[in-house]
Amino acid sequence: PSMSTQKSAPSVMNQHFAPVGEQPTMEQYQHGVQVIDEDKEFNPNLSTYFQLEKVTPAGFNYHIISVFGSQSTGKSTLLNYLFGTDFGVMSEQERRQTTKGIWMSKNKRGVDADGGKSMADNILVMDVEGTDGRERGEDQDFERKSALFALATSEVLIVNIWEHQVGLYQGANMGLLKTVFEVNLQLFVKGRETIPRSLLFFVIRDHIGHTPLVNLKNTLIQDLSRIWSTISKPKGLENSKIEDYFDFAFVGLPHKILKPEAFQQDVEKLSLRFNEGYKDRKKHGLVDESSEPILLPEYHRRIPADGFSTYAANIWDQIVHNKDLDLPTQQELLAQFRCDEIAREVLVGFDEAIIPLEEQQALDITSGKPKIITGLGQVMNSARSNALSNFETAASRYHKGVYARKRTELEGKVDGRLKALTQGQLAAAHKAGVNAFSDAVSAAVKDGQKKGAQYDFAEIVIIEKKNAITRFEAEGMAILVKDASWSNFKQELNLYRKDLDEVSAKLRKDEMRRLATRVERWVRSRLGDSVGLEFNKLGSGRAGNGAPEEGVKPKTEKDIWDRIWDVFTEMVSEAEKRFTERARSFDASPEEVEIGLWRLRRKSWGVLHTKIDEEVMEGNILLKLRENFEDKFRYDEAGVPRIWRPTDDIEGLYTKARESTVTLIPLLSRFRLSTTSSPPPLDAWIGIAPSAVAAADEEDLIPIGGVDEEEGKSLEEEMTILNDAKQQDLTVRFKKMADGVFVEAKRGALGTVSS
Numbered sequence: 001p002s003m004s005t006q007k008s009a010p011s012v013m014n015q016h017f018a019p020v021g022e023q024p025t026m027e028q029y030q031h032g033v034q035v036i037d038e039d040k041e042f043n044p045n046l047s048t049y050f051q052l053e054k055v056t057p058a059g060f061n062y063h064i065i066s067v068f069g070s071q072s073t074g075k076s077t078l079l080n081y082l083f084g085t086d087f088g089v090m091s092e093q094e095r096r097q098t099t100k101g102i103w104m105s106k107n108k109r110g111v112d113a114d115g116g117k118s119m120a121d122n123i124l125v126m127d128v129e130g131t132d133g134r135e136r137g138e139d140q141d142f143e144r145k146s147a148l149f150a151l152a153t154s155e156v157l158i159v160n161i162w163e164h165q166v167g168l169y170q171g172a173n174m175g176l177l178k179t180v181f182e183v184n185l186q187l188f189v190k191g192r193e194t195i196p197r198s199l200l201f202f203v204i205r206d207h208i209g210h211t212p213l214v215n216l217k218n219t220l221i222q223d224l225s226r227i228w229s230t231i232s233k234p235k236g237l238e239n240s241k242i243e244d245y246f247d248f249a250f251v252g253l254p255h256k257i258l259k260p261e262a263f264q265q266d267v268e269k270l271s272l273r274f275n276e277g278y279k280d281r282k283k284h285g286l287v288d289e290s291s292e293p294i295l296l297p298e299y300h301r302r303i304p305a306d307g308f309s310t311y312a313a314n315i316w317d318q319i320v321h322n323k324d325l326d327l328p329t330q331q332e333l334l335a336q337f338r339c340d341e342i343a344r345e346v347l348v349g350f351d352e353a354i355i356p357l358e359e360q361q362a363l364d365i366t367s368g369k370p371k372i373i374t375g376l377g378q379v380m381n382s383a384r385s386n387a388l389s390n391f392e393t394a395a396s397r398y399h400k401g402v403y404a405r406k407r408t409e410l411e412g413k414v415d416g417r418l419k420a421l422t423q424g425q426l427a428a429a430h431k432a433g434v435n436a437f438s439d440a441v442s443a444a445v446k447d448g449q450k451k452g453a454q455y456d457f458a459e460i461v462i463i464e465k466k467n468a469i470t471r472f473e474a475e476g477m478a479i480l481v482k483d484a485s486w487s488n489f490k491q492e493l494n495l496y497r498k499d500l501d502e503v504s505a506k507l508r509k510d511e512m513r514r515l516a517t518r519v520e521r522w523v524r525s526r527l528g529d530s531v532g533l534e535f536n537k538l539g540s541g542r543a544g545n546g547a548p549e550e551g552v553k554p555k556t557e558k559d560i561w562d563r564i565w566d567v568f569t570e571m572v573s574e575a576e577k578r579f580t581e582r583a584r585s586f587d588a589s590p591e592e593v594e595i596g597l598w599r600l601r602r603k604s605w606g607v608l609h610t611k612i613d614e615e616v617m618e619g620n621i622l623l624k625l626r627e628n629f630e631d632k633f634r635y636d637e638a639g640v641p642r643i644w645r646p647t648d649d650i651e652g653l654y655t656k657a658r659e660s661t662v663t664l665i666p667l668l669s670r671f672r673l674s675t676t677s678s679p680p681p682l683d684a685w686i687g688i689a690p691s692a693v694a695a696a697d698e699e700d701l702i703p704i705g706g707v708d709e710e711e712g713k714s715l716e717e718e719m720t721i722l723n724d725a726k727q728q729d730l731t732v733r734f735k736k737m738a739d740g741v742f743v744e745a746k747r748g749a750l751g752t753v754s755s
């Protein structure tokens with residue numbers, strides 16, 4: 001490419017700050033960016049420049065090269081030719097210093113004439129203000145500081161020198177080199193292991209050619225060694241050699257003004273050496289081949305491009321305040337700063353994906369209706385892996401220890417949020433699952449009842465529990481976070497199972513209640529019939545008098561209670577059998593069955609008692625007594641109705657029948673077994689309350705005298721069917737009624753006589 005388009009010196013040199021409120025543009029950085037100005041201020045827009053030049057995302061794929069040398073030795077000119085930059089150069093007429101502070105510009109010569117890549121990516125050259133004592137006086141301070149800055153940041157230091165300066169040991173360049181060596185040693189005191197070697201690249205200008213390059217090189221090496229020997233070395237580095245820290249390279253360039261074409265040609269050739277040539281080379285030997293590559297990986301400072309501006313600013317801050325420059329510490333600090341920044345950046349993306357879900361979940365929870373968020377697992381996984389992999393890409397380039405720590409920190413933050421989401425989701429799945437399970441079991445039971453068939457409650461529970469667990473597991477699997485050791489739902493599943501068991505126990509209890517109600521109803525209807533029958537038998541007064549039928553247990557009025565008790569206990573034990581069988585079929589526990597049976601016996605007793613009370617109600621019992629009396633009085637032993645004659649002993653028969661029936665009243669007043677003349681062993685029969693009985697089980701139970709001691713009612717009282725007053729009343733009424741019958745009989749007898 002033609003070099004004739006070289007721009008003239010820029011008129012305004014200080015326009016490196018982007019105007020406030022305006023987007024910075026490339027035009028503002030036409031001449032590069034002034035990293036450090038003449039007041040030793042660091043430019044805060046360096047990162048903007050990196051952004052504009054698209055260097056920021058380059059990682060380690062960039063190179064910093066600094067050029068040193070006396071004032072007006074054509075440094076800027078060389079850089080402009082070599083890298084296509086537009087640094088200000090002194091005009092031929094004025095001969096006044098142009099470059100102030102340190103400028104930086106990106107290489108503009110990316111491609112060669114054939115369109116191929118001729119130079120490495122992202123070469124950034126720093127044009128360092130030179131000293132010659134004329135413009136800046138004896139400002140050795142800036143020279144020292146800029147050297148330190150360049151060494152801390154640059155892979156290659158180009159030393160620009162006139163051929164006629166070679167060998168002038170006392171010259172300005174030698175002073176500069178001495179400074180460079182000294183500050184380099186200063187850096188090495190604290191960063192022995194971490195400071196890479198640098199390349200000192202001597203560019204000998206106006207090389208006429210009379211003295212071969214190799215001679216110039218030897219002279220320079222001799223001078224460098226002499227300088228090295230004169231500088232005082234810090235403790236521990238007394239015996240170090242200059243080659244321990246630097247590689248050297250040399251090149252001669254023709255006179256730019258006298259031999260412009262040759263100059264251009266050689267610059268062109270030189271530019272090729274800034275290609276990435278990573279081939280092996282002698283570690284300590286000097287490079288003499290004119291085609292040796294210049295940018296070796298071993299020179300790289302290993303500061304990621306996105307952290308360079310921060311690093312450079314911190315370094316400069318240390319330098320300018322004359323603090324000890326401790327590069328390893330600086331790199332660690334940079335790593336902390338940048339890792340935090342990168343973490344913040346990746347969390348922005350994470351938040352975008354996660355915050356809406358967190359808000360939705362929080363809303364659902366406060367409204368008391370936790371909902372399962374669909375697609376949660378996918379969002380969590382991608383948000384997490386994006387955050388972590390983006391962090392890794394950018395942050396892993398920094399100090400390994402710091403990076404590892406910050407990654408753990410970030411993971412902790414991300415996982416804390418995802419854990420909360422996961423728990424919320426599992427809680428919602430839990431609640432929904434338990435409700436669905438309960439509903440499904442109830443629905444299946446209702447369905448079974450409708451069909452009237454003996455539905456299998458245990459089977460229903462097993463099927464629905466399996467469904468419920470499958471659903472929960474699916475929800476749990478769907479939100480598993482990859483590569484996150486905390487992400488599982490074992491504990492939640494266990495809790496869920498426990499809750500399902502609890503709910504099914506409750507449902508089983510309900511089912512037991514329904515069963516108990518059915519069995520009780522059965523007892524009530526059967527008992528009603530049987531007890532009614534026993535009382536009806538009272539109407540037949542001869543039952544107690546006549547001879548028993550063949551093979552049949554003699555029935556007497558006296559053992560009515562025995563028969564009732566037998567019928568009752570037999571029927572209840574039949575009911576108990578039904579209850580037990582059915583309850584067992586749906587996996588009721590022995591305790592639950594025991595409680596159910598206990599309740600059943602108590603309730604059955606209540607049913608019996610009610611039935612008896614009904615039977616002895618005034619009208620009913622009086623009717624029975626009348627029937628009993630009439631049967632005894634109006635029928636003879638053979639069951640034939642008597643036709644009263646005046647000769648009959650009506651009074652005698654009347655008295656006998658009446659007294660016989662009257663004895664029934666005290667008999668019916670107390671539930672007593674004739675065999676023992678005591679109340680039936682109700683307390684023993686009901687049994688003591690099972691230990692597992694709960695308050696809820698007792699809620700609807702009526703206290704039973706003699707069984708529930710604390711009720712203050714005795715078994716005797718429980719067994720009292722008619723109290724004394726009622727007995728007396730009944731006796732009086734019965735006798736009146738009997739009297740009526742007697743009078744009627746008497747009249748009937750007289751009637752027979754008169755007719």
Ligand code: GDP
Pocket residue numbers: 070071072073074075076077078088089090091092098099130205206254255256257
């Ligand atoms: P800097 O101060 O080192 O950056 O020097 P400049 O690049 O500004 O150039 C200073 C002067 O030297 C300018 O007038 C250039 O024209 C002139 N110049 C540039 N290159 C060469 C060269 O190769 N040989 C000679 N003799 N002069 C040069």
Ligand code: MG
Pocket residue numbers: 075076077088089090098099127
């Ligand atoms: Mg210059």
